[in-house]
Amino acid sequence: xxxxxxxxxxxxxxxxxxxxxxxxxxxxxxxxxxxxxxxxxxxxxxxxxxxxxxxxxxxxxxxxxxxxxxxxxxxxxxxxxxxxxxxxxxxxxxxxxxxxxxxxxxxxxxxxxxxxxxxxxxxxxxxxxxxxxxxxxxxxxxxxxxxxxxxxxxxxxxxxxxxxxxxxxxxxxxxxxxxxxxxxxxxxxxxxxxxxxxxxxxxxxxxxxxxxxxxxxxxxxxxxxxxxxxxxxxxxxxxxxxxxxxxxxxxxxxxxxxxxxxxxxxxxxxxxxxxxxxxxxxxxxxxxxxxxxxxxxxxxxxxxxxxxxxxxxxxxxxxxxxxxxxxxxxxxxxxxxxxxxxxxxxxxxxxxxxxxxxxxxxxxxxxxxxxxxxxxxxxxxxxxxxxxxxxxxxxxxxxxxxxxxxxxxxxxxxxxxxxxxxxxxxxxxxxxxxxxxxxxxxxxxxxxxxxxxxxxxxxxxxxxxxxxxxxxxxxxxxxxxxxxxxxxxxxxxxxxxxxxxxxxxxxxxxxxxxxxxxxxxxxxxxxxxxxxxxxxxxxxxxxxxxxxxxxxxxxxxxxxxxxxxxxxxxxxxxxxxxxxxxxxxxxxxxxxxxxxxxxxxxxxxxxxxxxxxxxxxxxxxxxxxxxxxxxxxxxxxxxxxxxxxxxxxxxxxxxxxxxxxxxxxxxxxxxxx
Amino acid sequence: xxxxxxxxxxxxxxxxxxxxxxxxxxxxxxxxxxxxxxxxxxxxxxxxxxxxxxxxxxxxxxxxxxxxxxxxxxxxxxxxxxxxxxxxxxxxxxxxxxxxxxxxxxxxxxxxxxxxxxxxxxxxxxxxxxxxxxxxxxxxxxxxxxxxxxxxxxxxxxxxxxxxxxxxxxxxxxxxxxxxxxxxxxxxxxxxxxxxxxxxxxxxxxxxxxxxxxxxxxxxxxxxxxxxxxxxxxxxxxxxxxxxxxxxxxxxxxxxxxxxxxxxxxxxxxx
Numbered sequence: 001x002x003x004x005x006x007x008x009x010x011x012x013x014x015x016x017x018x019x020x021x022x023x024x025x026x027x028x029x030x031x032x033x034x035x036x037x038x039x040x041x042x043x044x045x046x047x048x049x050x051x052x053x054x055x056x057x058x059x060x061x062x063x064x065x066x067x068x069x070x071x072x073x074x075x076x077x078x079x080x081x082x083x084x085x086x087x088x089x090x091x092x093x094x095x096x097x098x099x100x101x102x103x104x105x106x107x108x109x110x111x112x113x114x115x116x117x118x119x120x121x122x123x124x125x126x127x128x129x130x131x132x133x134x135x136x137x138x139x140x141x142x143x144x145x146x147x148x149x150x151x152x153x154x155x156x157x158x159x160x161x162x163x164x165x166x167x168x169x170x171x172x173x174x175x176x177x178x179x180x181x182x183x184x185x186x187x188x189x190x191x192x193x194x195x196x197x198x199x200x201x202x203x204x205x206x207x208x209x210x211x212x213x214x215x216x217x218x219x220x221x222x223x224x225x226x227x228x229x230x231x232x233x234x235x236x237x238x239x240x241x242x243x244x245x246x247x248x249x250x251x252x253x254x255x256x257x258x259x260x261x262x263x264x265x266x267x268x269x270x271x272x273x274x275x276x277x278x279x280x281x282x283x284x285x286x287x288x289x290x291x292x293x294x295x296x297x298x299x300x301x302x303x304x305x306x307x308x309x310x311x312x313x314x315x316x317x318x319x320x321x322x323x324x325x326x327x328x329x330x331x332x333x334x335x336x337x338x339x340x341x342x343x344x345x346x347x348x349x350x351x352x353x354x355x356x357x358x359x360x361x362x363x364x365x366x367x368x369x370x371x372x373x374x375x376x377x378x379x380x381x382x383x384x385x386x387x388x389x390x391x392x393x394x395x396x397x398x399x400x401x402x403x404x405x406x407x408x409x410x411x412x413x414x415x416x417x418x419x420x421x422x423x424x425x426x427x428x429x430x431x432x433x434x435x436x437x438x439x440x441x442x443x444x445x446x447x448x449x450x451x452x453x454x455x456x457x458x459x460x461x462x463x464x465x466x467x468x469x470x471x472x473x474x475x476x477x478x479x480x481x482x483x484x485x486x487x488x489x490x491x492x493x494x495x496x497x498x499x500x501x502x503x504x505x506x507x508x509x510x511x512x513x514x515x516x517x518x519x520x521x522x523x524x525x526x527x528x529x530x531x532x533x534x535x536x537x538x539x540x541x542x543x544x545x546x547x548x549x550x551x552x553x554x555x556x557x558x559x560x561x562x563x564x565x566x567x568x569x570x571x572x573x574x575x576x577x578x579x580x581x582x583x584x585x586x587x588x589x590x591x592x593x594x595x596x597x598x599x600x601x602x603x604x605x606x607x608x609x610x611x612x613x614x615x616x617x618x619x620x621x622x623x624x625x626x627x628x629x630x631x632x633x634x635x636x637x638x639x640x641x642x643x644x645x646x647x648x649x650x651x652x653x654x655x656x657x658x659x660x661x662x663x664x665x666x667x668x669x670x671x672x673x
Numbered sequence: 674x675x676x677x678x679x680x681x682x683x684x685x686x687x688x689x690x691x692x693x694x695x696x697x698x699x700x701x702x703x704x705x706x707x708x709x710x711x712x713x714x715x716x717x718x719x720x721x722x723x724x725x726x727x728x729x730x731x732x733x734x735x736x737x738x739x740x741x742x743x744x745x746x747x748x749x750x751x752x753x754x755x756x757x758x759x760x761x762x763x764x765x766x767x768x769x770x771x772x773x774x775x776x777x778x779x780x781x782x783x784x785x786x787x788x789x790x791x792x793x794x795x796x797x798x799x800x801x802x803x804x805x806x807x808x809x810x811x812x813x814x815x816x817x818x819x820x821x822x823x824x825x826x827x828x829x830x831x832x833x834x835x836x837x838x839x840x841x842x843x844x845x846x847x848x849x850x851x852x853x854x855x856x857x858x859x860x861x862x863x864x865x866x867x868x869x870x871x872x873x874x875x876x877x878x879x880x881x882x883x884x885x886x887x888x889x890x891x892x893x894x895x896x897x898x899x900x901x902x903x904x905x906x907x908x909x910x911x912x913x914x915x916x917x918x919x920x921x922x923x924x925x926x927x928x929x930x931x932x933x934x935x936x937x938x939x940x941x942x943x944x
Contacts, residue, residue, distance in 0.1 A: 484734060484750070487732075487734070487750040487751065488750050490750065491748060491749075491750040491751075491752065571686070571687045571688040572688050573687045573696065573772075574687055574688075574772070601690075604690055604696060604780060607695065607696055607776060607779040607780030607781075607782070608696070608776065608780075611775045611776045611778075611780075614775060614779075615775060
């Protein structure tokens with residue numbers, strides 16, 4: 001056990017000591033050299049040849065403590081180098097079909113692509129197949145070079161594995177993980193994109209786990225291997241946030257999502273949770289798809305893990321979401337195979353290409369208000385719904401134009417090989433022809449809009465204390481000279497207290513979702529609405545005028561699904577009841593963060609979240625925050641390199657955040673018993 | 674029993690995890706017949722509604738200058754002046770308590786009636802306890818025990834557990850710090866422990882008053898002689914009630930906060 005600890009600790013230490021300003025130096029040098037040289041190449045060959053050149057030239061470093069081999073050499077960028085080079089990158093943000101890769105190998109995938117291309121016979125399909133062949137060959141050569149290096153270092157298991165995988169099917173637990181790692185690393189670091197996710201990891205890894213146990217391996221040793229795999233996911237993404245002092249690599253701050261649970265949690269799901277607790281770093285983010293009536297032991301284990309992993313874990317209501325997807329017209333097998341990755345975003349696992357759009361909901365709301373006099377709340381909501389629809393429809397049109405352009409730029413990216421539905425069709429996954437093109441449409445600032453509707457209904461429409469014109473003029477003036485009115489408004493009970501006031505957020509939410517349903521979409525487009533906002537969108541508040549809920553011009557609007565800051569005064573159970581009133585049976589993307597001020601017991605967490613899901617709640621991510629620790633970390637960051645906190649839909653290293661964001665984390669509402 | 678009885682309540686706190694098992698809603702009854710020097714809920718002492726005023730929150734808007742005792746619906750925008758104590762009927766209180774039923778069920782929690790001294794409103798307490806049981810809610814009563822034992826007998830059928838305060842063993846000292854001797858309290862505890870009731874004894878630890886090992890040993894011996902409560906909890910003194918004394922225009926008597934080490938030592942006596 002001691003050796004385990006020291007090996008894992010050594011790998012972790014290296015990550016914390018790595019230089020966040022460093023880039024993947026060999027890739028950058030090679031690409032800047034060949035990019036100009038290949039500028040005249042016709043597209044069909046260019047991408048595949050460039051990726052081959054990179055993979056054939058880069059070195060194959062191995063660390064003594066590596067459980068799995070596959071590292072990317074790093075150094076500070078050379079003078080004048082514009083790292084990172086984007087020539088090969090795709091959009092990322094997707095889950096690969098590793099199940100298929102482990103079963104048939106790249107060999108099997110390629111054969112299928114080639115057969116289909118021949119059957120289809122068109123130029124585009126044939127060129128797709130040719131590109132796939134070049135890229136697969138390059139990956140295999142690279143894996144073989146790594147196998148030799150591993151043999152030379154005495155890492156015989158890795159050497160044996162890489163002489164077969166990922167070209168051949170995986171033959172055991174170790175070779176499966178080694179094969180996945182090589183592909184994941186090439187996609188993230190050498191192609192260069194972020195937020196590739198591991199899909200339904202516990203499902204496709206189970207057969208390999210069972211076989212290993214059957215052959216006499218212990219659960220402990222397999223768990224340690226997996227922890228070693230999990231630590232590696234931190235090696236590639238840097239320790240910075242996606243919006244602040246980025247590492248100059250294309251997978252910087254890439255979130256590494258591992259989904260488990262769902263319809264049938266298994267023995268290996270437990271091992272995933274244990275390995276995550278053993279490695280316990282910012283990555284991977286563990287997503288548990290939890291049925292409210294799941295196996296008691298699995299539920300217990302989930303919450304034991306949550307109390308350790310806290311901000312690194314997301315829990316979603318599996319039953320609610322799979323039902324909603326089926327209602328959307330998605331075939332059952334695909335609907336039940338959904339995953340979440342990259343900032344609480346819905347993905348149909350490897351079946352879908354995924355887009356996301358943060359709708360400037362609060363801006364649209366103010367525009368509705370200012371667009372002319374409305375005689376009733378219903379009228380106002382009607383205008384709001386219509387302007388939302390227009391705004392989102394415009395986005396859809398822009399996306400359609402964008403992928404026309406993308407199609408001209410590239411016919412092929414590595415990703416296409418691993419999105420099975422696209423691979424079968426021999427089509428580039430990002431061109432809008434994916435079998436399921438999922439648009440995640442996020443309603444930002446739901447509580448701000450809901451509370452604003454409540455105030456307007458009270459003061460203008462019901463009590464008629466202000467005329468429509470007078471009240472909008474007060475907002476225009478940012479409540480200047482009306483401070484007492486503003487204080488009165490702030491004293492009203494708002495969304496988040498389990499009172500009648502919640503109904504207005506529900507009205508706002510339904511207006512948004514009705515607008516989503518009214519969009520005109522291509523047949524393979526599936527629009528999914530949800531309540532979510534990232535701070536890059538919250539910073540849009542700076543140009544947002546005063547809102548009827550008493551919010552001053554330029555002040556932040558509400559985050560994710562949460563009430564406005566400090567508005568929830570009746571505690572967490574009331575908050576969860578308020579939230580469960582939101583139409584989550586229609587809104588299945590986005591997330592909720594809860595912050596606890598002290599160590600809550602796993603039993604209490606379980607009771608809260610299972611109750612929430614039984615009431616129709618959809619997602620929970622939690623933080624357990626000790627204010628004193630955070631304050632100390634602000635003063636002595638060097639002591640707290642590994643301290644993580646939850647932001648939006650994922651965890652980040654606290655000391656890597658800018659000061660304003662550290663303060664925002666400190667100022668959240670905390671719940672304690 | 675008076676069917677229409679009303680209770681006077683000064684707080685209903687949801688998501689309490691320290692007043693009995695699981696997730697609970699704690700109902701604080703107004704009015705107490707002890708006056709503990711360290712009381713951290715001074716607004717619980719008087720049985721009448723009263724105004725509290727938080728100077729630091731006041732912006733001097735002047736809206737409250739013409740208030741009378743009857744204006745209990747007044748809402749201060751700054752929450753600087755607020756009424757403490759509200760009347761509830763059994764049904765209106767039940768409605769509040771049912772709100773978190775799903776959380777009680779999933780956590781093995783329920784409702785705790787506390788105070789002040791909830792037993793002083795025994796008619797109302799009995800009615801609401803009965804209602805809770807009719808609705809399948811686990812019930813706990815948090816009491817200092819300074820009431821006739823027939824009060825306990827009345828509620829025993831509807832009370833799943835008691836949280837019973839023992840403050841100090843020496844009656845003279847008890848009288849000095851709480852205004853009453855402890856004979857009745859200890860006698861009631863002895864009788865209660867002789868029933869089937871589940872009882873958790875809770876001891877506030879107040880430095881210089883009852884934080885000695887002898888004190889704890891005396892209490893322990895007494896508890897052993899009565900047949901053991903299910904659990905003994907020590908509640909370290911905290912000064913968080915100080916601002917509420919100021920808001921009521923009263924002077925708080927301050928004690929020091931016991932160290933964690935001290936609490937550990939004292940806990941060991943009961944383990």
